[in-house]
Amino acid sequence: MKRFAVIALPLVLASATALAAPPVGDPDRGGQIHRGEIEIEGVAACSTCHGQTGNDTLDGTFPKLAGQYPEYLVHALQSYVDGTRDNAVMKPIASALSRKDMEDLSAFYGQQRGDLAIIPRDR
Amino acid sequence: MRLSIPILLATTLAGGAASAQTIVPNVEDGRIKAYTCTGCHGIPGWRNAYPNFRVPRIMGQHYEYLVQALSDYRSGARQHPTMRAQGEALSDQDIADIAAFLAGGAPTPAATPAPVEARPVDDAADDADTANPPSE
Numbered sequence: 001m002k003r004f005a006v007i008a009l010p011l012v013l014a015s016a017t018a019l020a021a022p023p024v025g026d027p028d029r030g031g032q033i034h035r036g037e038i039e040i041e042g043v044a045a046c047s048t049c050h051g052q053t054g055n056d057t058l059d060g061t062f063p064k065l066a067g068q069y070p071e072y073l074v075h076a077l078q079s080y081v082d083g084t085r086d087n088a089v090m091k092p093i094a095s096a097l098s099r100k101d102m103e104d105l106s107a108f109y110g111q112q113r114g115d116l117a118i119i120p121r122d123r
Numbered sequence: 124m125r126l127s128i129p130i131l132l133a134t135t136l137a138g139g140a141a142s143a144q145t146i147v148p149n150v151e152d153g154r155i156k157a158y159t160c161t162g163c164h165g166i167p168g169w170r171n172a173y174p175n176f177r178v179p180r181i182m183g184q185h186y187e188y189l190v191q192a193l194s195d196y197r198s199g200a201r202q203h204p205t206m207r208a209q210g211e212a213l214s215d216q217d218i219a220d221i222a223a224f225l226a227g228g229a230p231t232p233a234a235t236p237a238p239v240e241a242r243p244v245d246d247a248a249d250d251a252d253t254a255n256p257p258s259e
Binding site for chain 1 (some may be wrong): 182191
């Protein structure tokens with residue numbers, strides 16, 4: 001039990017820190033980038049491949065983004081930039097985005113309705 | 124649609140050989156193999172630490188994308204310690220099964236990225252004059 005407490009305490013503290021993270025990003029501006037209404041050099045309209053709402057993608061190789069957690073999407077975009085995620089198509093696009101662009105886009109996708117869900121317990 | 128019958132046939136025939144190249148996704152097997160995934164991806168709002176983000180929703184994602192993601196974790200092209208550890212243990216069949224389960228069904232054979240097993244030259248020659256020779 002002592003050992004459990006030693007492990008559990010940092011986890012509890014980590015969770016508390018996590019919950020303190022405020023939502024960021026302007027979904028309206030993100031939608032404009034997504035649709036190509038705000039032009040960013042080196043960035044095609046995201047909707048071209050990821051679909052009008054981020055759910056109806058061009059084909060199965062392009063991930064659905066609608067309803068995805070925004071901070072995960074920011075992490076994904078950042079990973080393309082720093083190379084921890086290797087993707088020839090997304091690297092130049094993500095590299096052309098500012099941190100605010102990433103946050104706004106991610107806020108937009110997070111608000112869209114789509115197929116994505118957590119894995120149900122009663123699988 | 125005209126392509127699908129030869130591909131189906133080739134896939135079925137090759138299935139008997141159970142070669143490493145021919146992967147037929149099985150949703151039910153994927154349901155069982157995905158049990159481990161629920162430890163993080165099945166808990167609402169479950170968080171990754173350092174960096175801090177909620178682990179992605181992956182149920183309902185595309186089959187092809189999921190196969191790519193798991194394969195990239197396995198190869199190291201996509202870096203994430205936990206997912207690397209999970210991915211390392213997965214076979215091509217495991218990846219196909221899990222992806223098919225998460226995607227809500229196995230894709231049609233024509234959409235399966237796993238290559239159909241190459242057929243002997245003699246068989247291929249027989250098909251040379253048909254309208255729809257088997258393709259990948």
